[in-house]
Amino acid sequence: MTEFAPDPALRAKTRIQRENEEKILDAALEVFSAEGFRGSTIDRIAQEAGMSKPNLLYYFRSKEEIYRAVLDATLDGWLDPLRRMDPAGEPLEEIRAYLRRKLEMSRENPRASRLFANEVIRGAPLIVEELTGALKALVDEKAAVIEGWIAAGRLAPVDPRHLLFAIWATTQHYADFQVQVQAVLSADAGAAIDGAQGFLDTLFLRALAPG
Amino acid sequence: MTEFAPDPALRAKTRIQRENEEKILDAALEVFSAEGFRGSTIDRIAQEAGMSKPNLLYYFRSKEEIYRAVLDATLDGWLDPLRRMDPAGEPLEEIRAYLRRKLEMSRENPRASRLFANEVIRGAPLIVEELTGALKALVDEKAAVIEGWIAAGRLAPVDPRHLLFAIWATTQHYADFQVQVQAVLSADAGAAIDGAQGFLDTLFLRALAPG
DNA sequence: GTCTATAAAGAGATAGAC
């Protein structure tokens, strides 16, 4: 009786495979977020991941495959803060909580923010479908929620989509333009975000308070 | 008597020189603003400028020299909108006018905005001095103006530096994230900025109105 | 799974003719 030997392509990943793929994705995020797709090299990523270039290419067949993988992995969690905006919640409190979550993402994972910024600035060639598809759909859904709040007199009348743009822009600014923020404030990134929190609460909650 | 023959290095630029340098700088802005420094190639810029690579390198000795030239040329006008904020003006009106000027820059020259975004995202290696020098000085100066308005009770109390960040972030967003904005709104860039104008007036003026 | 060696293409920059 022969031993059970599944097709290698279907076999679950080994521990070492998982670890190396993770190391590569982390290294790729580091490099791609700083230099964009075309400005990054496999060599830099391999170096950052602590392995040789051919070894890296054993796990991912090409530079673009690495890029897509890190972009997908990051995209996955990117929309969560907005998804969690609760139609049943208190409007101003929901806005405040959303601001918090976005600001925390700029604090905890500024590289993800910069990765997207780079991708979108160059025209988002690899994620246009997500933008016109999943993103637009989610924005439409939440815009309707916000419009409902406005119609109920629980929020001052504003354009909900431009409101979301403003929240994205102001919170992601602390990740994407980190060095500029630090230069102007002579403060580290964490302190800058601490300061931003109070300011953004004031800005948005004052403007959105009904009546 | 010999004819007057000035040192060629000191001679004024010919018409063809000026025209070609201008064509190169415009092409360089187009390419660098989309792909960043490392992601851009001299070949692409030459093609965009309608000349051969060696011919382009006749006018600029290296890729970095072109990049510095286009960055300097753009930096030059970048801070003008803030410089024009008038301490003697009516505070809310000065804020509104500043918003207008910044939005118009996103409309008229989105490439300049993206050029800086790319540069700052990668850590601003070539303009750190401008950031900690000229930019910080100008921000300090205008922050003092804003604080004066607040102290006089003519503006609601907010952190002036974070206020400037918020104005930069929200207005430049329409240039830097143009494709995302268009995807979400299903509108062209001009229409998006038209809509942004009303929203941003509401957001900032409501939040900043004293009392 | 990881390495050295290398093929092949891309990209920065120069030489030299016109």
Next chain:
DNA sequence: GTCTATCTCTTTATAGAC
């Protein structure tokens, strides 16, 4: 001032030994 040809270095990707 502009071109073709080319040198050189970088970078992507593969071959094949271990």
